[in-house]
Amino acid sequence: MDHLDQLEAKSIYIIREAYKQFGNIAMLWSIGKDSSTLLWLTRKAFYGKIPFPVMHIDTSYKFEEIYEYRDAKAKEYGLDLIISRNEDAIASGMDHSSKLQCCMALKTNALKMAIEKRKFKALLLGIRRDEHGIRSKERYFSPRDANFKWDYKNQPPELWDQYKSKQSDEDHIRVHPILHWTEVDIWEYIKRENIPIVDLYFAKDGKRYRSIGCKPCCSPVESDADTVDKIIHELRTTNTAERAGRAQDKEDTYTMQKLRALGYM
Amino acid sequence: MQDSINLVIVGHVDHGKSTLIGRLLYDTGKLSPERIAELKKVSKNTGKEMEFAYVMDHLKEEREQNVTIDTAQTFFSTDKREYVIIDAPGHVEFTKNMVTGASLAEVAILIVSAREGVEEQTRRHAYILGLLGLKQVIVVINKMDTVGYSNDRFNEVKEQTISHLSTLGIEPSYVVPISAIEGDMVAKRGERMNFYEGPTMLEALDTFKGRESRDNLPLRFPIQDVYKHDPKRILVGRIESGKLEVGDKVLFYPSEKTSTIKTVELFEQEATEASAGMSIGITIAEPLFIERGEVMIHPGDTPTIADTIDANVFWMSRKPLKKGERLHLRCATQELDCTIKEIKKRLDSSDLSVIEENARQIENNEVGELTIVTDDPIVIEDFNRVEELGRFVLVKDLDVAAGGIVIMPKE
Numbered sequence: 318m319d320h321l322d323q324l325e326a327k328s329i330y331i332i333r334e335a336y337k338q339f340g341n342i343a344m345l346w347s348i349g350k351d352s353s354t355l356l357w358l359t360r361k362a363f364y365g366k367i368p369f370p371v372m373h374i375d376t377s378y379k380f381e382e383i384y385e386y387r388d389a390k391a392k393e394y395g396l397d398l399i400i401s402r403n404e405d406a407i408a409s410g411m412d413h414s415s416k417l418q419c420c421m422a423l424k425t426n427a428l429k430m431a432i433e434k435r436k437f438k439a440l441l442l443g444i445r446r447d448e449h450g451i452r453s454k455e456r457y458f459s460p461r462d463a464n465f466k467w468d469y470k471n472q473p474p475e476l477w478d479q480y481k482s483k484q485s486d487e488d489h490i491r492v493h494p495i496l497h498w499t500e501v502d503i504w505e506y507i508k509r510e511n512i513p514i515v516d517l518y519f520a521k522d523g524k525r526y527r528s529i530g531c532k533p534c535c536s537p538v539e540s541d542a543d544t545v546d547k548i549i550h551e552l553r554t555t556n557t558a559e560r561a562g563r564a565q566d567k568e569d570t571y572t573m574q575k576l577r578a579l580g581y582m
Numbered sequence: 583m584q585d586s587i588n589l590v591i592v593g594h595v596d597h598g599k600s601t602l603i604g605r606l607l608y609d610t611g612k613l614s615p616e617r618i619a620e621l622k623k624v625s626k627n628t629g630k631e632m633e634f635a636y637v638m639d640h641l642k643e644e645r646e647q648n649v650t651i652d653t654a655q656t657f658f659s660t661d662k663r664e665y666v667i668i669d670a671p672g673h674v675e676f677t678k679n680m681v682t683g684a685s686l687a688e689v690a691i692l693i694v695s696a697r698e699g700v701e702e703q704t705r706r707h708a709y710i711l712g713l714l715g716l717k718q719v720i721v722v723i724n725k726m727d728t729v730g731y732s733n734d735r736f737n738e739v740k741e742q743t744i745s746h747l748s749t750l751g752i753e754p755s756y757v758v759p760i761s762a763i764e765g766d767m768v769a770k771r772g773e774r775m776n777f778y779e780g781p782t783m784l785e786a787l788d789t790f791k792g793r794e795s796r797d798n799l800p801l802r803f804p805i806q807d808v809y810k811h812d813p814k815r816i817l818v819g820r821i822e823s824g825k826l827e828v829g830d831k832v833l834f835y836p837s838e839k840t841s842t843i844k845t846v847e848l849f850e851q852e853a854t855e856a857s858a859g860m861s862i863g864i865t866i867a868e869p870l871f872i873e874r875g876e877v878m879i880h881p882g883d884t885p886t887i888a889d890t891i892d893a894n895v896f897w898m899s900r901k902p903l904k905k906g907e908r909l910h911l912r913c914a915t916q917e918l919d920c921t922i923k924e925i926k927k928r929l930d931s932s933d934l935s936v937i938e939e940n941a942r943q944i945e946n947n948e949v950g951e952l953t954i955v956t957d958d959p960i961v962i963e964d965f966n967r968v969e970e971l972g973r974f975v976l977v978k979d980l981d982v983a984a985g986g987i988v989i990m991p992k993e
């Protein structure tokens with residue numbers, strides 16, 4: 318087994334474990350490269366028939382390409398797609414200058430409402446340890462309390478692929494099947510498996526997005542990488558952080574930490 | 583490029599783990615300009631010069647208290663391969679996080695300060711490396727700058743460390759003198775320790791191997807779940823050791839049902855065989871009722887089936903483990919309730935001295951030699967042969983509270 322085979326085998330094991338332990342679960346799909354890779358792995362784990370819903374948290378501020386790609390793939394893969402939007406907050410209009418408040422209202426709260434409605438016990442998320450310092454502290458199975466708080470100072474031990482399987486009623490568990498992948502791993506895998514990816518990642522007129530989210534908070538990086546191969550080459554030679562173009566990470570050293578402690582993805 | 587290796591760095595608090603990691607990332611060009619800038623800014627805010635330890639201690643509280651609370655991971659690479667570094671906290675209250683981190687590693691670096699020498703957590707962490715079965719270990723004697731790069735002091739601390747490790751059955755592959763702050767003997771040799779002729783720490787790391795292939799061991803395929811995709815019933819799981827092929831006669835334990843492999847199931851991919859490490863599915867010829875937790879093997883190479891198990895257990899919960907207590911045991915995909923029948927010995931995990939024989943309970947961070955009775959028989963193996971079936975966790979209330987290694991019954 319090569320490196321990608323090993324990463325894949327572990328992720329599939331974790332995805333199957335989450336479904337077996339919790340049954341009523343959902344996968345969060347932001348349509349970005351990471352969660353699209355997670356979706357690919359999840360289809361593999363269940364032989365093409367994912368036995369639970371796939372949820373898109375729609376802030377209404379996403380790129381058009383994201384909506385088009387989402388609807389096309391949902392149909393092609395026969396997904397049980399849930400679109401959750403915090404309609405009240407969207408209707409009242411958002412002030413993007415406070416990222417913390419905007420993300421809280423449109424993402425975290427929209428997610429809270431969806432969980433409350435469907436009583437999901439666990440959520441699959443495509444976060445990776447190398448993305449951001451704070452995310453490096455995550456476990457594969459990570460409990461959140463009723464208020465979505467992440468008690469990162471007192472996490473249960475996790476060893477030998479034995480993940481947290483029991484929870485109290487008020488918790489839900491965040492499951493992170495691709496926690497151990499790096500950004501380059503993701504692209505190498507996209508190449509090997511030929512996973513279709515939103516165009517925004519590929520360079521146009523000397524710029525591309527390395528990380529995608531809401532339009533007002535994402536800026537492209539300088540790049541000529543317009544193919545997967547060129548992206549892999551670019552990543553192997555750069556040392557600029559992946560999320561350098563994301564506003565949440567810039568505003569304040571601790572914004573990301575605050576967001577996560579409050580239940581952000 | 584070879585496959586990546588998981589590396590854990592352990593040792594007593596303040597002996598320099600975080601600093602060493604920061605140094606490694608810096609010297610291998612892994613810190614982005616944003617990170618270096620952030621590092622400088624935060625170091626300045628708290629009134630310090632460039633403090634490499636901040637690279638890992640990314641949480642605000644940790645910055646303020648200056649201790650590593652949880653395990654954190656990051657990546658670096660040499661010309662030879664990629665490394666995933668797991669930084670494990672030194673403080674005794676955080677031992678469960680250290681165990682979590684170390685359980686993911688193939689290689690361990692045990693860091694010992696040249697000034698202080700072996701301390702309590704050095705010993706406890708060394709014990710855990712032994713418990714987890716880590717065999718590729720490098721000892722680094724750090725802070726050599728504080729002892730004037732003295733060869734004598736290096737030898738003294740080296741002897742002290744080696745003699746402790748030998749009581750745990752650990753033989754370090756290398757003992758390297760370093761200064762994490764100055765960088766000597768980490769990625770570069772430097773000029774100040776010419777008495778030392780061995781490899782630098784990075785050179786030493788590059789000599790290690792990843793996990794050995796388990797294809798040639800007997801087949802052990804613990805069933806994880808059963809998917810009904812009409813008309814098929816697919817038994818899914820990960821092959822922990824050995825190989826399988828369509829047409830193989832197979833046996834399920836503990837139920838002792840037999841069948842033949844009909845197909846190997848991978849999504850949109852044809853396959854007739856599969857080997858250790860792969861997450862796969864299979865279908866079998868007979869319509870048997872097989873559940874999660876059964877272990878599929880080839881007839882003729884039978885594992886041990888037992889409901890009374892002796893084991894060494896490392897307890898990681900604030901609430902003590904009591905004799906007679908009912909707990910939940912998980913070994914590979916086997917899950918069932920059990921009773922702690924006896925605590926034959928209660929041991930101090932820092933030096934493995936016996937605190938008490940026939941104890942009534944063991945406390946947080948202590949080791950127990952236990953006899954456990956499971957409600958039903960389970961499949962076990964010698965840990966040194968098929969790790970996944972030779973180790974288990976105990977769940978108390980809602981959380982994993984202990985890791986244990988099976989002591990195989992005498993034949």
Ligand SMILES: Nc1nc2c(ncn2[C@@H]2O[C@H](COP(=O)(O)OP(=O)(O)O)[C@@H](O)[C@H]2O)c(=O)[nH]1
Pocket residue numbers: 593594595596597598599600601602635648649650672724725726727728760761762763764
């Ligand atoms: N003089 C000297 N100080 C060091 C060295 N390595 C670490 N330190 C200092 O020792 C203290 C503890 O280091 P840290 O990396 O936080 O230790 P940890 O608790 O093991 O992670 C910090 O003040 C470091 O600056 C070294 O090689 N030389």
